[in-house]
Amino acid sequence: FVKKHWQEQRETLQEFALARIFGPSPTEYATSMRTLVETGSWQREEDLVKQYDDSMSYAYFRGKVQKHVQAFAQAAQSVDLVTQERDNNEYEVTDLDHYYEFLGGLARTVQHKKGGRADVLVVDSTEEAVAVEDLKITVERATRTRMLNPVWIDGMLRHDFHGVKKIKDRVEHLLGFAATTGSVENWVFDRVADRLVFDEEMRKRLQANNPYAAVKICESLIECERRGYWTSDPERLSNLRDIFLNMEAEIE
Numbered sequence: 001f002v003k004k005h006w007q008e009q010r011e012t013l014q015e016f017a018l019a020r021i022f023g024p025s026p027t028e029y030a031t032s033m034r035t036l037v038e039t040g041s042w043q044r045e046e047d048l049v050k051q052y053d054d055s056m057s058y059a060y061f062r063g064k065v066q067k068h069v070q071a072f073a074q075a076a077q078s079v080d081l082v083t084q085e086r087d088n089n090e091y092e093v094t095d096l097d098h099y100y101e102f103l104g105g106l107a108r109t110v111q112h113k114k115g116g117r118a119d120v121l122v123v124d125s126t127e128e129a130v131a132v133e134d135l136k137i138t139v140e141r142a143t144r145t146r147m148l149n150p151v152w153i154d155g156m157l158r159h160d161f162h163g164v165k166k167i168k169d170r171v172e173h174l175l176g177f178a179a180t181t182g183s184v185e186n187w188v189f190d191r192v193a194d195r196l197v198f199d200e201e202m203r204k205r206l207q208a209n210n211p212y213a214a215v216k217i218c219e220s221l222i223e224c225e226r227r228g229y230w231t232s233d234p235e236r237l238s239n240l241r242d243i244f245l246n247m248e249a250e251i252e
Contacts, residue, residue, distance in 0.1 A: 002018070002020075005017070005078065006018055009071075009074055012070070012074075013068075013070065013071050013074065015061075015062075016059060016061065016066075016068050016070075016071040017071075018061070019059040019060075019061040019068065019071050019075070020075065021059070021060040021061065022056055022057060022058060022059055022060070022071075022072050022075065023056060023058055023060060024055050024056060024058060025055075025058050025065070025067070026058075026065050028055065030055075030098065030101060031051060031052055031054075031055035031056060031101055031102075031105060032051045032054065032055050033048050033051040033052045033055065033101055033105050034097050034101050034176075035051075036048060036051055037097075037100075037172065037175065037176045037179065038097075038172065040223055045108060045112075045179055045180070046112060048105065048108060048179060048180065049105075049108055049109050049112045052105040052106070052108070052109050053069065053072065053073075053109060056072065056105070056106075056109075057069045057071075057072040057073075059071055059072070073113055076106075076109055076110050076113045076114065077110075077113045077114050078114075079106075079110045079114065079118050080118055080119065081118055081119045081120075081121065082103065082106050082107045082110060082118050082119070082120045082121075083120075083121050083122070083123055084099065084102075084103040084121075084122050084123070084135075085122075085123045085124075085125060086122055086123070086124050086125070086126060086138070087125045087126060088126060089126050092138075092141070092142035092145065092146060093122065093135070093138050093139060093142055093177075094139060094142040094143065094146060094147075094170045094173045094174060094177070095142070095146070095170065095173075096173070097169070097172075097173055097176065099173070099177075100173055100176030100177045100179075100180055100181075101176070103120065103135070103180075103181075104176060104177050104179070104180025104181045105180055107120045107180060107181050108179070108180040108181065119134075120134070120135040120181055120183065121133065121134060121135065122134075122135055122137075122138040124138075134183075135177075135181055135183040136183040136184075136185065139174070139177055139183055139184055139188065140185065140188060142170075143174070143188050143191070143192065146170055147167065147170055147171065147192050147195065147196065148191055148192070148195050153167065153195075153202070157205060157206075157209050160209060161209060161210045162210075163209050163210070164206045164209040164210035164213040164214055164217075165210055165213045167196065167206070167213070167217065168210075168213040168214075168216045168217050168220070171192060171196070171216075171217050171220045171221065172216070172220050174188065174189070174192070174220075174224070175220050175223060175224050175229070178224060178227075178229035178230075179227070179229065182229075184229065186230060186231055189221065189224055189225075189229070189230035189232075190230075190232065192221070193221055193232075193236070193240065196217055197217065197218055197221065197240060197243060198236075198239070198240075198243075203243070207247065207250070211247065211250065211251050212251065214247060215244065215247045215248055215251065218240060218243060218244035218247060219244065221240060222237075222240060222241065222244060225237060225240075
């Protein structure tokens with residue numbers, strides 16, 4: 001395949017027809033896409049693709065690094081499968097923004113450039129027997145073992161202020177995965193809202209730990225609905241917005 005693609009692309013890309021490793025510039029680690037998701041300052045998924053492209057179009061090739069947007073675009077157009085290895089139980093894919101940033105960002109970029117979705121799979125090597133599973137299954141397990149798990153939540157809440165910030169991050173990462181891969185099922189948002197917002201006792205615990213992060217959890221859920229990633233009945237959504245406004249008012 002390396003030879004095949006080189007023959008197809010050598011006329012337009014010349015020596016960069018052999019480039020296969022792309023990433024951020026040598027002075028950067030991550031992409032600028034995360035900032036858009038964190039702040040909500042994007043209109044369409046194409047805005048995320050644009051930021052991902054801008055950050056990840058540096059070819060690491062023959063001992064040098066050079067930005068080559070066309071080479072990256074042509075490589076992305078031929079992708080059928082996007083994978084991510086998970087090699088330890090310390091982190092689930094919803095625990096770090098880098099998972100949706102790189103795995104999701106690449107998947108969404110391929111879809112944009114190719115005009116069709118690539119398969120997105122997670123290679124789980126945390127056990128002796130390696131398992132390969134659809135990203136949707138991985139996200140669901142991560143949600144059950146973290147955000148819906150009362151034991152995990154209790155552990156987070158033992159850390160003043162920082163605990164709810166970590167819970168908030170994972171809700172935000174669900175939004176990131178929904179935007180980049182479409183692999184977050186509707187029930188996931190339903191259950192997260194039930195556990196963290198509509199459960200009054202839990203909500204008050206979150207507010208007591210970190211009222212600002214608790215408000216942000218509501219804000220992320222509202223954004224998921226507004227962007228079409230979550231569908232819920234009007235009464236529940238109205239209740240969510242009222243809770244959000246009341247929590248904001250308490251802070252002020």
